[in-house]
Amino acid sequence: MDVKTSIEYLTAHAEKTPSEIAEAVDVLYQEYNSYEKIAQKMGQSPTFWSTRHHLFQLPKGIRWQIDQGPIGITQGYQMSRLKNEIDQWILAISIIEEKLKAKECEDVVNLVLKQNMSIRDALSLSTGVRCDKTQTLLLPLGFDIRLSICKVAWEQCQNWEDLCYQLIRQGIDVDIKEVAHQLEKLASDLRKAGQEENG
Numbered sequence: 001m002d003v004k005t006s007i008e009y010l011t012a013h014a015e016k017t018p019s020e021i022a023e024a025v026d027v028l029y030q031e032y033n034s035y036e037k038i039a040q041k042m043g044q045s046p047t048f049w050s051t052r053h054h055l056f057q058l059p060k061g062i063r064w065q066i067d068q069g070p071i072g073i074t075q076g077y078q079m080s081r082l083k084n085e086i087d088q089w090i091l092a093i094s095i096i097e098e099k100l101k102a103k104e105c106e107d108v109v110n111l112v113l114k115q116n117m118s119i120r121d122a123l124s125l126s127t128g129v130r131c132d133k134t135q136t137l138l139l140p141l142g143f144d145i146r147l148s149i150c151k152v153a154w155e156q157c158q159n160w161e162d163l164c165y166q167l168i169r170q171g172i173d174v175d176i177k178e179v180a181h182q183l184e185k186l187a188s189d190l191r192k193a194g195q196e197e198n199g
Contacts, residue, residue: 001027010042010049017067018076022056025049054080062092071095074102078109087112087119090131098129 009024028038035046055076066076079088104127111122123129153163
């Protein structure tokens with residue numbers, strides 16, 4: 001994104017997602033190096049732009065949740081104050097699952113930053129949220145899907161729930177970039193082999 005596009009985005013900021021605004025502010029901040037100058041040029045207060053700029057530091061998945069609405073901009077700002085990405089994810093999940101308000105997020109983040117408390121302990125002490133509880137995964141599965149899963153699971157002497165959990169864990173642990181790299185290499189090798197056969 002260039003400066004001109006950033007100015008266009010911020011001029012129409014009410015029509016843009018928080019992620020788009022955060023990226024546009026980042027570009028202008030690099031250009032002007034001051035929220036005051038951005039505010040002079042674009043209107044609003046320096047705090048308005050600073051708060052939105054901080055969202056740019058969050059992981060893409062968390063920014064997506066902010067864009068979708070379950071996490072508010074102020075909650076996102078509080079999250080951005082945490083330097084540890086895992087802490088940010090834990091707080092994001094807690095906001096969504098436990099419906100934490102912005103003030104509760106601020107209290108938790110302050111405990112982490114000022115009292116050097118772990119995010120889990122801060123959540124428990126400040127809000128009563130426990131990160132060790134189990135969340136049941138509810139998926140609407142039609143009979144044909146359950147039948148397919150049960151057949152595979154039972155042939156492996158597993159409950160279907162255990163198989164689903166195992167497959168989810170495997171999917172999470174897959175390095176998509178590495179798989180893509182391996183597929184590119186395989187495609188290249190196959191092209192070379194085909195050229196050698198034909199040539």
